[in-house]
Amino acid sequence: MAESGSAQIIAQLHGFVAEFEQRLATASTEHEIRQAKAAFLGKQGALAAVLKQLGSLSAAERPLIGQAANQVKQQIESRFTEA
Numbered sequence: 001m002a003e004s005g006s007a008q009i010i011a012q013l014h015g016f017v018a019e020f021e022q023r024l025a026t027a028s029t030e031h032e033i034r035q036a037k038a039a040f041l042g043k044q045g046a047l048a049a050v051l052k053q054l055g056s057l058s059a060a061e062r063p064l065i066g067q068a069a070n071q072v073k074q075q076i077e078s079r080f081t082e083a
Contacts, residue, residue, distance in 0.1 A: 005057075006057065009065055010064065010065065013047070013050060013071075013072045014068070016047065016076065019040070019046075020036060020040050020079060024079060024083055033080065033083050036080075037077075040076050041073060041076055041077070047069060051066075054066065
């Protein structure tokens with residue numbers, strides 16, 4: 001995968017935070033908030049789907065994507081705790 005491929009994945013990861021924020025804004029119950037978190041951080045969530053792609057990336061790209069994924073996870077978990 002080319003460098004532009006890793007840039008696309010990183011952009012997609014950062015988009016998850018915005019999507020999560022939107023879901024939080026429209027969530028009216030604790031259950032909906034937990035569903036939003038699971039959609040991004042759960043076993044079948046969006047972040048897990050991206051992490052499954054790590055094996056197909058070059059050794060140089062993996063740490064970049066991994067770092068971005070960890071930052072996104074922390075941001076989502078932080079917003080979830082605040083909600």
